[in-house]
Each structure stands twice: as C-alpha cells, then as structure tokens.
Amino acid sequence: KEAHCLGDLLMKAYYGGLEVDIAAVIGNHETLRTVMERFDIQFHCVSHEGLSRAEHNAKMCEQIDRYAPDYLVLAKYMRVLTPEFDGHYPNQIINIHHSFLPALNGAKPYHQAYARGVKIIGATAHFVNNELDDGPLIEQSVINVDYHYSAND
Structure with missing residues (x-):
C-alpha cells in the first residue's frame, strides 16, 4: 500500500517542494485530525452519516467557504460530489485519483487492474x-505492479 496522498502533499508543502498554502483540511472522517494537529493545520470533520449527498455537500461548502480557497484538493475523498458542489467551485476542484486515468476509473481501480492483469498502476491529478x-x-505517476499481493493489499 502507498502512503496517504495527503501526507505526501503535507511533506512537500512543509519542505518547500510544493509551493502552496494549505489553509485547512476538511474531511468526512476524524482519522486525519491528529496528523493535522502535528502540522498545525486546521481540521474540520463534516460527517456524512445520516445526511443526503446534497445535505453533506452543503455542509462541506459552509466550511470551505470560510477559507475562500483558490483550489480544493480531494485527497482520498471517496464520495461523489453533486453537480451543485462542482458548480459552486468551477475549475477549482482537483481530485487525486488512485489510478491511471482514464483507464481505471471509479471506486475500485486496483481490483480492475488486478482482474485485467495490468502491469502498471498509478495516480492521476485532474x-x-x-x-x-x-x-x-x-499530472500522472505510475509504478510497476507486483502481483505477489492481491488487489486488497
């Protein structure tokens, strides 16, 4: 398994390899709170539990709009956004997808790659x-596949 792509962004920003100002991290799970505290970056959890997609996206927009960001980066944000959310931030949302697009899209690209015998996997920012x-x-990056592991590894 590769490290969380957000961790890579944080390290590059911290050491100057990526010239960005990460104003905040807003997610739908608490798992990253302690990491953000170590980097002294604001973290907001907006749970999606019990909410429709539209309701959750509206709550996310409330948090995001407090920061007026130039760009939003989706780093392992595994939920489909509504057209209203996309329209609220036109040409501002960057997704870091955990596969080599356009070949392997959707939620389980590693399973697709494994089933097809694909020789490389990667990540795509779009x-x-x-x-x-x-x-x-x-941007895209690839690595060779090691079939000593299963798609779930």
Whole structure:
C-alpha cells in the first residue's frame, strides 16, 4: 500500500517542494485530525452519516467557504460530489485519483487492474467536472505492479 496522498502533499508543502498554502483540511472522517494537529493545520470533520449527498455537500461548502480557497484538493475523498458542489467551485476542484486515468476509473481501480492483469498502476491529478473521473488531466505517476499481493493489499 502507498502512503496517504495527503501526507505526501503535507511533506512537500512543509519542505518547500510544493509551493502552496494549505489553509485547512476538511474531511468526512476524524482519522486525519491528529496528523493535522502535528502540522498545525486546521481540521474540520463534516460527517456524512445520516445526511443526503446534497445535505453533506452543503455542509462541506459552509466550511470551505470560510477559507475562500483558490483550489480544493480531494485527497482520498471517496464520495461523489453533486453537480451543485462542482458548480459552486468551477475549475477549482482537483481530485487525486488512485489510478491511471482514464483507464481505471471509479471506486475500485486496483481490483480492475488486478482482474485485467495490468502491469502498471498509478495516480492521476485532474480537474473535477460533472463526469466521474473525467476532468482535464494535470499530472500522472505510475509504478510497476507486483502481483505477489492481491488487489486488497
């Protein structure tokens, strides 16, 4: 398993390899709170439990708008956004998808790669549009597949 892509962004920003100002991290799980505290970055958890997708996206927008960011980066945010959310931040949302797009899109790209015998896997940063994993590509990286492990590893 690869490290969490947010951790990579934090380290690059901290050491100057990525010239960005990370104003806050807003997620739907508490798991990253302690990491954000170590980096002295504001963390807000907006749980999706018991909410419709539209309700959750509206609550996310409330938190995000407090910071007026230039860009939003989705780093392992595994929920589909509503068109209203996308429209609220036109050309501002960057998704870091855990596969080599456009070949392996959706929620389980490693399973797709394993089933097809794909020899490389990777990650893709792309701008978000109203189609799942279909926006303009920004950057891609690949590694060779080691089939000593299963897709779940």
